[in-house]
Amino acid sequence: MATGRCPRTRSHRGTARRDGPLGGTRPAYPRAVADIERADLVVVGAGTIGGWASWFAKTAGLGRVVVLDRGLVGQGASSRAAGIVRAQGGTPTTVALGRWSIDFYRRQAAEIGADSGFRELGYLILAVTEEDERLGRERVAMQQAAGLAVRWLSADEAAAAIPTLAPTGHRGGSHLATDGHIDPPRNVRAYSLAMQKAGVELRERTTFTALRTEGPVGGGRRVVGVETSAGPIATERVILTGGPGLRAVGEAAGMRIPAGAVRHTVAVLERHAAFSTRQPMAFDIGAGLYWRLEEGGLLFGWSDPNDRPGEARDIDWAMYDEMRRRLAGLVPATAGLGLRKIWAATIDFTPDHLPILGPGLTAAGEPIAGVTVASAGGHGMMWGPGVARVAADLAVHGRTELVDVTDLGLDRFDAEGRSRLATDPIALPFPVNADATPAPTP
Numbered sequence: 001m002a003t004g005r006c007p008r009t010r011s012h013r014g015t016a017r018r019d020g021p022l023g024g025t026r027p028a029y030p031r032a033v034a035d036i037e038r039a040d041l042v043v044v045g046a047g048t049i050g051g052w053a054s055w056f057a058k059t060a061g062l063g064r065v066v067v068l069d070r071g072l073v074g075q076g077a078s079s080r081a082a083g084i085v086r087a088q089g090g091t092p093t094t095v096a097l098g099r100w101s102i103d104f105y106r107r108q109a110a111e112i113g114a115d116s117g118f119r120e121l122g123y124l125i126l127a128v129t130e131e132d133e134r135l136g137r138e139r140v141a142m143q144q145a146a147g148l149a150v151r152w153l154s155a156d157e158a159a160a161a162i163p164t165l166a167p168t169g170h171r172g173g174s175h176l177a178t179d180g181h182i183d184p185p186r187n188v189r190a191y192s193l194a195m196q197k198a199g200v201e202l203r204e205r206t207t208f209t210a211l212r213t214e215g216p217v218g219g220g221r222r223v224v225g226v227e228t229s230a231g232p233i234a235t236e237r238v239i240l241t242g243g244p245g246l247r248a249v250g251e252a253a254g255m256r257i258p259a260g261a262v263r264h265t266v267a268v269l270e271r272h273a274a275f276s277t278r279q280p281m282a283f284d285i286g287a288g289l290y291w292r293l294e295e296g297g298l299l300f301g302w303s304d305p306n307d308r309p310g311e312a313r314d315i316d317w318a319m320y321d322e323m324r325r326r327l328a329g330l331v332p333a334t335a336g337l338g339l340r341k342i343w344a345a346t347i348d349f350t351p352d353h354l355p356i357l358g359p360g361l362t363a364a365g366e367p368i369a370g371v372t373v374a375s376a377g378g379h380g381m382m383w384g385p386g387v388a389r390v391a392a393d394l395a396v397h398g399r400t401e402l403v404d405v406t407d408l409g410l411d412r413f414d415a416e417g418r419s420r421l422a423t424d425p426i427a428l429p430f431p432v433n434a435d436a437t438p439a440p441t442p
Helices: 048-059 092-112 130-145 155-161 184-198 243-253 317-330 380-397
Strands: 041-044 065-068 123-126 151-153 173-176 201-203 208-217 220-228 238-240 260-269 281-284 289-294 297-302 339-349 356-361 367-375
Touching (some): 048 184, 048 238, 048 367, 048 380, 092 184, 092 380, 123 155, 130 151, 130 173, 151 155, 155 173, 208 243, 208 367, 238 243, 238 380, 243 339, 243 367, 281 317, 289 317, 356 380, 367 380
Parallel strands (some): 041 238, 123 281, 220 367, 238 367
Antiparallel strands (some): 151 173, 208 220, 260 297, 281 289, 289 297, 356 367
16 A cells, blocks of 8 residues: 655755756755755645645654645635535445545544534435436445445335435435534634644744755655745645645645636525425436535535636526425425525545546656655545545655555646546546636635
8 A cells, every 4th residue: 555655854954955846957955055944744735635745744753843824724615515424435445535534523522622524414315317316326335345334215115214305206215324524613713723733833824835855766856945926935844735726736845736626506495394304415316416414404505517627706597496306305395495605616526536646757757756645536524634645644744544545646646637437336426537727816
């Protein structure tokens, strides 16, 4: 599971070696500058991945950990998500990430003194077509082999488990009682408090502008620092995150990261007695429509694969009407309910809908020792803690035991950003190509 050796920690005295920005030539840190700022780890992005990764790294024993964000902590996708958390992954790797993340959410209060508001409701992934059912049953067999207590419910059993679900119009689905959701703003609060308590240094309104490297080192290069809008920081460890802005982070670092950004819409309907009792969440996988309880009403969300990648700017009301009709067919109690609130968030995605976890690569495909790239591929609440823990493990130890990351690095993508891996079968219908104007750098 190792992806490289753990980089040595240099003294905070003296000066870093120099080669300039990635691919550049001007000196990084002149020898005459003795007071250059130093850190044992710099994390770019203060969203769910970056926030939790910084805490995991700091509590693993690193000295000075600095987190950079061009805006405010959790200001992006992390605070605008729907918060769905499931262990029902489409591959053994995503099953493991989901399970670990749920376990972490459960133990947060005892371990940190704050929590992300995890609520166990159960999750039903619906099959509408015969092909949905065939693929769903195959997926259940894989998940059961991985140790999940998931089972297939018939249409009648599904309607019995979710009293608001129509008894017709579907073929049942897979159900796991231990899936649930978190409260995204509460999650931002939890990792912010955890970072503060552990002594992680947060630099808000500070933009990452370049990566400093030296080389060649073993056929590649090695990071020696980062450039920021507030000045340079010498370091031998960097974790690049950024959610929807990860592509722009990569460009600033001189590398190509095929991560995209696209609109994701979430709405909440008015209160109704039908939603006053505990009931499982559901996902109409064919339509990319999910829903769960929210403050006495129903929260639902979707992504449109026909949306052009890029930053979300408005609500597609025609698509909203289409999703409302689809929802009413499956959950009749929603017909005629008023809209309480709606928002369009910018969500990140990868072409294969799988996480990115591995070393940074130069434009020539050479590894950059000390740089770890981490993305949850649009599943920040779902896999976020697991992805963050793996990123911290790789940065601190050069290896991780949580999942096998051999195939999760940037080297799985070709020059056009196409992955050699099969697409994760349980994902929102994101676009299949990440090429578009990137969202702003975190």
